[in-house]
Amino acid sequence: MPPPSDAAFPQAIRTVIEAYPDPEPLLRAALDDRTIRARSRFAALYALLLRLRREERHAEYGSVVRDHEDEFGAEPYFHTFRAIVARAKGDLASLRSSVEYSRQAVASMPDVAAVVHQLAAFWVEYLERLEDPGPARDLDEVERHVDRAITLTQGRIAHYYETKGRVLALRGEFEAARTAVAQAIELEPRTSRDHLRRLTQYQSSRIRIDLMQERARWAQAHARFRTELTEFKGQQLQLLGLLAAVVAFIATASNIASQSSGVEGLRLMLVASGAISVVFGTFSLVNNSRVRRVIAAVVIGCAMIGAGMFVPASWMS
Known part of the structure; x- marks a missing residue:
C-alpha cells in the first residue's frame, strides 16, 4: 500500500476495496485498533469513508469524519473529507464551502488526480445550482482542473469525462458535452461495483444536458420574442x-x-x-x-x- 503522500494512494485504496465483498467490518476494526500504526489506520479511514460515500450514507460519513478529525485532521486528505461533508448538506452556501475545502486540498496535493477532480466536480455542481451562469473565468478554471485530472490518469478514469461534459454543457457546447458523457459510458469498467451507479449518473447527466439545451433554446426564443415585441x-x-x-x-x-x-x-x-x-x-x-x-x-x-x-x-x- 503506497503512503498517503503518493499520488497512487486513492486508486490503491479503491483496488483494495474491490477485492473484498464486505470490507466495512475489517476497516472499522483496523481503524479502532490503536496498536496499528497511524498510517495504516488512516488508510482504513480513507477506505471506510470511500465505502460510505459510495453508498450515500452521508450521516455516517459526517460522524466518522468528526470522530477522527482530532487525530487525522492535519492530513492533507482531510480537506477532501470536509468538502464531502459540506457538500452533503445540500444548500448553496455549503456547496461553496466544499469548493473552498477542495481548493485547499489541491493546494496541498496538486498532482493527485482524484483530489484535482473533486475540486472540478464540486465546482461545476456549484455553478449548475446558480440561477445565472457563472463567470467565464470560473468555467475556464474548472475545465483546466478537469483536463489536469484526465492528463494525470492518462484518460483512464471514466467519470472524469462526465465532469468534462457537464462543464461543456455550461458553456453551451451541448454536442461536445454529449460526446464526453458517451466517452465516460464507454470507459466505465463493467466489472466495477460502481458500474450500475455510474451508468445511472451518466444517464442523468445526459438528461440534464438535454434539459439545459432546451432551456437555452427557450431563452433564445424568449429573447427574440421580447425584441420583436x-x-x-x-x-x-x-x-x-x-x-x-x-x-x-x-x-x-x-x-x-x-x-x-x-x-x-x-x-x-x-x-x-x-x-x-x-x-x-x-x-x-x-x-x-x-x-x-x-x-x-x-x-x-x-x-x-x-x-x-x-x-x-x-x-x-
Missing part, C-alpha cells in the same frame, strides 16, 4: 406619431388657408410642414428607428423650414 411597440408609437403629424398638418393647413393667402400662406405652409417633419423625425429617434431615416426626415424638414423663411418671394410667385 419591443420593435412592434416602437412601430406602433411611430404610427401614432405619424397620425398626429398628419392631423397637425391638416389643422395647420386649414388654419393658414383661412387666415393667409398667396406667398405668405405658402411660406407658412412650408415652415409648418418642415417643423412637423423635424418633430416626427426626432420622435422616431426616441423610439429607436434607423438613424438614416431620422436624418433624412430632419434634413428634409430643415430644408422646408429654410425654404419657407429665406426663399425670395419672386421664386414662389
Whole structure:
C-alpha cells in the first residue's frame, strides 16, 4: 500500500476495496485498533469513508469524519473529507464551502488526480445550482482542473469525462458535452461495483444536458420574442406619431388657408410642414428607428423650414 503522500494512494485504496465483498467490518476494526500504526489506520479511514460515500450514507460519513478529525485532521486528505461533508448538506452556501475545502486540498496535493477532480466536480455542481451562469473565468478554471485530472490518469478514469461534459454543457457546447458523457459510458469498467451507479449518473447527466439545451433554446426564443415585441411597440408609437403629424398638418393647413393667402400662406405652409417633419423625425429617434431615416426626415424638414423663411418671394410667385 503506497503512503498517503503518493499520488497512487486513492486508486490503491479503491483496488483494495474491490477485492473484498464486505470490507466495512475489517476497516472499522483496523481503524479502532490503536496498536496499528497511524498510517495504516488512516488508510482504513480513507477506505471506510470511500465505502460510505459510495453508498450515500452521508450521516455516517459526517460522524466518522468528526470522530477522527482530532487525530487525522492535519492530513492533507482531510480537506477532501470536509468538502464531502459540506457538500452533503445540500444548500448553496455549503456547496461553496466544499469548493473552498477542495481548493485547499489541491493546494496541498496538486498532482493527485482524484483530489484535482473533486475540486472540478464540486465546482461545476456549484455553478449548475446558480440561477445565472457563472463567470467565464470560473468555467475556464474548472475545465483546466478537469483536463489536469484526465492528463494525470492518462484518460483512464471514466467519470472524469462526465465532469468534462457537464462543464461543456455550461458553456453551451451541448454536442461536445454529449460526446464526453458517451466517452465516460464507454470507459466505465463493467466489472466495477460502481458500474450500475455510474451508468445511472451518466444517464442523468445526459438528461440534464438535454434539459439545459432546451432551456437555452427557450431563452433564445424568449429573447427574440421580447425584441420583436419591443420593435412592434416602437412601430406602433411611430404610427401614432405619424397620425398626429398628419392631423397637425391638416389643422395647420386649414388654419393658414383661412387666415393667409398667396406667398405668405405658402411660406407658412412650408415652415409648418418642415417643423412637423423635424418633430416626427426626432420622435422616431426616441423610439429607436434607423438613424438614416431620422436624418433624412430632419434634413428634409430643415430644408422646408429654410425654404419657407429665406426663399425670395419672386421664386414662389
